[in-house]
Amino acid sequence: MALWSPDTPCSCDCFVSVPPASAIPAVIFAKNSDRPRDEVQEVVFVPAGTHTPGSRLQCTYIEVEQVSKTHAVILSRPSWLWGAEMGANEHGVCIGNEAVWTKEPVGEGEALLGMDLLRCGSCPSSSRGHTRNLRAQY
Numbered sequence: 001m002a003l004w005s006p007d008t009p010c011s012c013d014c015f016v017s018v019p020p021a022s023a024i025p026a027v028i029f030a031k032n033s034d035r036p037r038d039e040v041q042e043v044v045f046v047p048a049g050t051h052t053p054g055s056r057l058q059c060t061y062i063e064v065e066q067v068s069k070t071h072a073v074i075l076s077r078p079s080w081l082w083g084a085e086m087g088a089n090e091h092g093v094c095i096g097n098e099a100v101w102t103k104e105p106v107g108e109g110e111a112l113l114g115m116d117l118l119r120c121g122s123c124p125s126s127s128r129g130h131t132r133n134l135r136a137q138y
Contacts, residue, residue, distance in 0.1 A: 011032055011034055012031075012034035012097075012098060013031065014029070014030070014031045014086075014096035015030055015031075016028065016029050016030075016094070027092065027094070029094040029096070031076075031085065031086045031097075033076075034099070035078055035085070040078065040080075041079070042075075042076070042077055042078075042079050043075070044075050044077065045072070045074050046072065046073050046074075046075065048069075048090065049069070050068065050069055051066045051067065051068055051070065053068060058082070059082050059113075059119075060081045060082045060083055060112075060115075060116050061110035061112075061113070062111065062112060067123075067124040069124065070123040071093075071123060071124065071126065072089060072090040073088065073090070073119075073122050073123050074088055074089075075087040075119060075122070077115065078115075081113065081116075082115075082116060083097075083116035083118055083119045084097070084115055084118050085115060085118075087119060087122035089123065089125065093121075093122055093125045094122075095122050096118075097114055099114075100114070
């Protein structure tokens with residue numbers, strides 16, 4: 001068993017509160033992160049955009065097909081990767097990254113990171129349906 005130290009990340013949680021449970025008439029979304037304490041976290045704004053059909057999008061390790069329209073989004077992300085820990089777009093779609101543990105063997109080659117899926121899902125989605133379909137595809 002690994003020993004705990006003050007540098008050991010120990011929590012990665014999301015919560016959401018929606019009216020009428022919220023004290024204000026708004027959705028409240030929050031997330032803390034288990035990233036290393038010295039890792040730079042950037043808060044970035046990505047404007048809405050229209051993209052050429054058939055164009056590709058470079059993620060952290062691989063390229064995926066770009067959607068034709070993306071919505072404006074605010075992301076919190078480690079500076080070294082393309083994806084994000086959490087994001088919220090102009091339509092109120094909020095997504096938080098959570099670690100998922102598996103017993104499945106690691107596949108061969110490069111792949112999308114969970115944080116890449118988060119960014120791919122938060123930019124084009126005006127509802128949770130698109131994000132769910134994206135997760136199933138990758």
